[in-house]
Amino acid sequence: MGLLRLAVLVLCFQLAHFTDPPCEMELECAECVPDNMPLVTSHRAANGSLTVPAGDELTLACGGGKFLAYPLRDTLTVQCEAGRYRVRADDTLRHLLDLGCQESIFEDVLHQVDNCGNLQGRAYLMRSAGAQPSRHLAALCFDADRAVAARLRMSNAPHNALRVAPHSDAAAPLSLLGNFNHMFDATTRHAAERLYSDDARMNRRLRELLKHEHYSFAEQSLTSAKLLSSHYFEDQNMRVTDFVSNRVAVWRSVAHGNLRHVQRDVAKFLALSRPHAELDVYAGTHGVLALRVGHDHTEIFLKAGQRFPVPKYIWxxxxxxxxxxxxxLVLLNDPFVSVSEIREAVFCESACGRVPWLHELRRQRRYETPLYGLVFCCSLRNFTSVVSEMPEQLINVPEGNAGMLTELFD
Incomplete structure (x- = not known):
């Protein structure tokens, strides 16, 4: 009887241990993680999430900063316990939301960027602890006057380390102009976060702008979308795409249609090519969407002073x-374009049919349908002859088929 009771107790313990909930981190879910999420340096994330079995130990790190609940520590060892985390430092059981850093590990900073012209250069950095330099994950040219990114760049290199010209990231004393730029940046960032965080507010504003023209939106609405997809980046680096300078206004059917398909195909191509070839991705906007009102066209800016334009093209x-x-890859952000206007809108002979890795985009041939965002594929020379945001001298590839990236790398 005693042996039977012991066996039952052991079985109950095993079942309890087996059914103990794991610790889950949805790194793309803003409500599920702290405002300033630490890096998990002991485990790998996949597709924006991390699941850790009960009993596993994790190492959390705040880069060059400190934890909010532990202001003297930049790393913590925790153990997954019933979906929460037992902190080794003081044996306290905490929810993940209580284990945030004092500052974000990722930064969006003013930076020298080649070929930005009169636009503002910026960089997305990942801060490192100690004397290690910050890692550059993306660089961009931002039109601060119009409040829209002209061009961003990232790489599928290991850890998404972007090659940049030699420079110093050390903070220099700000000049009067530098202080002014920082104040202006804060105002623009606040306005962008307010605009792009609330689709209802953005669409009320759009309808107010055109209410006297009685424009019919045919149940279309605007939403905000990322120019660089989070899935272009490895593991936890995807959080660098959350900066508002990476967002623009896109029609909902376009964002959920061919923009999503393009970004999924590019993300898969980057991942498949990573072991064999280093690829750079540039993303940006061109032109301002103009809606036809009667016999006229009205360009759409969501803020006064021709700021926060709805882009005509996303590329x-x-x-x-x-x-x-x-x-x-060029996407027309205009579900209202008429058949007679398409010929003028498509400014190159499309080669999408010759790019086999565009699986999602080409699967149902909806890339030729304006409702989902008409997409066409250009050689680089034809593209840069129209899109000034991508200077011709930035990339020099052969003309025609010799310079077209169509094949997979293996």
């Missing part, structure tokens, strides 16, 4: 450095 360029080939 992505994928460049294979070693092969010296590239392709430009």
């Amino acid at each position: 992505t360029v994928v460049h294979a450095k070693q092969a010296n080939k590239a392709v430009a």
Whole structure:
């Protein structure tokens, strides 16, 4: 009887241990993680989430900063316990939301960027602990006057380390102009966060702008979308795409249609190519959407002073450095475009049918349907002859088919 009771107790313990809930982190869910989420340096994330079995230990790190609940520590060891975390430092059981850093590990900072012209150079950095330099994850040219990104760049290199020209990231004393720029940046960032965080507010504003023209939106509405997809980046680096300078206004059917398809195909191509070839991705906007009101066209800006434009085109360029080939994927952000206007809107002979890795985009041939965001694929030379946001001297690939990036790398 005693042996039977012991066996039952052991079985109950095993079942309790087996059914103990794991610790889950949805790194793309803002409500599920702290405002300033630490890095998990002991485990790998996948597709924006991390699941840790009960009993596993994790190492959390705040880079060059400290934890909010532990202001003297930049790393913590915790153990998953019933979906929460037992902190080794003081044996306290905490929810993940209580284990945030004092500051974000990722930064959006003013930065020298080549070929930005008169636009503002910025960089997305990941801060490192100690004397280690910050890692550059993306660089961008931002039109601060119009409050829209002209061009961003990232890489599928290991850890998404972007190659940039030699420079110093050390903070220099700010000049009067530098202080002014920082104040202006804060105002623009606040306005952008307010605008892009609330679709209802954005669409009320849009309808107010055109209410006297009695424009029919045919149940269409605007939403905000990322120019660089989070899935272009490895593991936890995807959180760097959350900066508002990476967002623009896009029609909902376009965002959920061909923009999503393009970004999924590019993300998969980057992942498949990573072991074999280093690719750079450039993404940006071109032009301002103009809605036809009667016999006239009205350009759409969501703020006064021709700021926060709804872009006419959203584009992505994928460049294979070693092969010296590239392709430009251009999306028309205009579900209202008429058949007679399409010929003028498509400014190159499309080669999408010759790019086999565009699986999601080409699967149902909806990339030719304006409702979902008409997409066309250009050679780089044809693309840069129209889109000034991508200077011709930035990438030099052969003309025609010789310079077209169509094949997979293996």
